[in-house]
Amino acid sequence: MKKSSHHSRINSVEFKWPLADIVRIYGGHTFEVAASDLLYSQALSKPHALVVLDDCRDLQVNL
Amino acid sequence: MAGVDDEVAAVSRAAAAAAAAEEEDEKGERDEAIRMSSSYGSSTPVDGEWLALEVGFNAGHSAALLLATFPRASLRSFDLCAHVYTKSNAAWLQTQFEASNINRFNGTYPRFALSCGNSRETLPAAAELVPLQLLFPICEDAQIEASLVLT
Numbered sequence: 552m553k554k555s556s557h558h559s560r561i562n563s564v565e566f567k568w569p570l571a572d573i574v575r576i577y578g579g580h581t582f583e584v585a586a587s588d589l590l591y592s593q594a595l596s597k598p599h600a601l602v603v604l605d606d607c608r609d610l611q612v613n614l
Numbered sequence: 615m616a617g618v619d620d621e622v623a624a625v626s627r628a629a630a631a632a633a634a635a636e637e638e639d640e641k642g643e644r645d646e647a648i649r650m651s652s653s654y655g656s657s658t659p660v661d662g663e664w665l666a667l668e669v670g671f672n673a674g675h676s677a678a679l680l681l682a683t684f685p686r687a688s689l690r691s692f693d694l695c696a697h698v699y700t701k702s703n704a705a706w707l708q709t710q711f712e713a714s715n716i717n718r719f720n721g722t723y724p725r726f727a728l729s730c731g732n733s734r735e736t737l738p739a740a741a742e743l744v745p746l747q748l749l750f751p752i753c754e755d756a757q758i759e760a761s762l763v764l765t
Contacts, residue, residue: 566723568690568740571667578670578693578733588669591737595667595690 571596577605665690665723669733674703681711681726688725692737695730704728 574592576585585604592602663686671677671693680689693700704726711725729736 566727568723569665571690572664573666575666575668575676576670577668577672577676584733587734588737591733591741591743592667592669594741594743595737 568595570600572600574600574602575605576603580606663687668692669737671700671704671728672697673699674707677704677707677726678710681707688723689727690723691726691728692733692740693728693730694732695728701728701730 571592574596576588576592578584578588589602589604596602664684665688666680668677668689668691671691674691677689677691680687691704693704695701707726708724729740
């Protein structure tokens with residue numbers, strides 16, 4: 552069976568992307584990972600981009 | 615006997631009223647969703663073409679919904695790709711929206727692409743930033759969970 556070759560096209564690093572209008576953060580759900588994602592996403596998005604942060608939890612931190 | 619019939623009729627009326635109310639609620643939610651999606655689309659910038667950044671692709675359900683709902687939107691996703699289905703689902707999504715990639719955006723970027731890896735490395739790399747070491751000493755449990763998530 553012929554192996555699919557379209558995996559090679561998945562990675563986005565080869566493209567020149569503009570800054571994002573909307574950011575959705577739904578990766579690691581801990582405080583540390585979400586904070587990291589939020590911080591770095593800022594550099595990839597427009598100044599007034601809409602940010603949706605989902606399911607971040609840390610029971611020991613009161614923000 | 616008439617009392618029983620009245621009771622049955624009353625229950626039937628109540629059930630019909632409840633069904634009607636539920637149907638009305640569903641219609642209301644549907645209308646609200648349509649209104650919100652219309653508003654969402656019309657308020658987006660740059661001639662209705664916009665880019666969404668997604669950290670956490672997983673199986674791609676949200677990505678599929680976004681790309682199918684907003685034909686003029688593009689999506690740049692990041693994921694750890696720890697699950698076997700993530701890459702294959704992303705590849706399938708690319709095939710589904712491949713036709714609309716052509717002649718759009720002068721070939722500078724596609725409608726959808728996924729970067730695999732730890733977001734604490736792939737995101738700063740994408741932004742051409744040096745990764746920072748984030749430390750939250752009071753979040754010991756979070757750090758443990760984070761290490762589990764990222765390994």
